[in-house]
Amino acid sequence: MKRTITTIAALVLALVLTPATANADFDELHPDVEYALEALPGGFAVNDTTAVWPALGMILEAGSESASLRAVGSCATGTYCAYASPNLQGSKLTFTICTTVSTAALQSVGSIANGRSFGSVRARNSSGTTLATAGANGSANVGAGTTNLLCTL
Secondary structure, eight states, X not given: OHHHHHHXXXXXXXXXXXXXXXXXXXXXXXXXXXXXXXXXXXXXXXXXXEEEEGGGTEEEETTOOOOSSEEETTEETTOEEEEEETTTEEEXXXXXXXXXXXXXXXXXXXXXXXXXXXXXXXXXXXXXXXXXXXXXXXXXXXXXXXXEEEEEO
């Protein structure tokens, strides 16, 4: 529950703070946060291990071991997620807007989760080929090459 509150607080901060204010003086950003902020414009660090992209409805939790209200693994109910490692492990991107989203903020995608009670999430490569699909409240390990996720209703 504490992690859910932290995640919600991060999203609220994202809507209130400007990037210059939010990136102020962290001891040392997690390497995955640094990579993501460089790879995908429009985001900013909320703390050492969390970055947000308000316009994309996306949150990165580096090295996430979240204990939030979960539908699948650490992927919260009503969201869908991409993980850096197989079996829903490692740094995690969380998405709240159902559309096609880039996974460029992760160096690689090892698994996906669909925390929604409907629809599916497809891990796809740059040519649009589906590499794995996670149905409602499901997950899937993904092979190399995922560049985006397609969320369907």
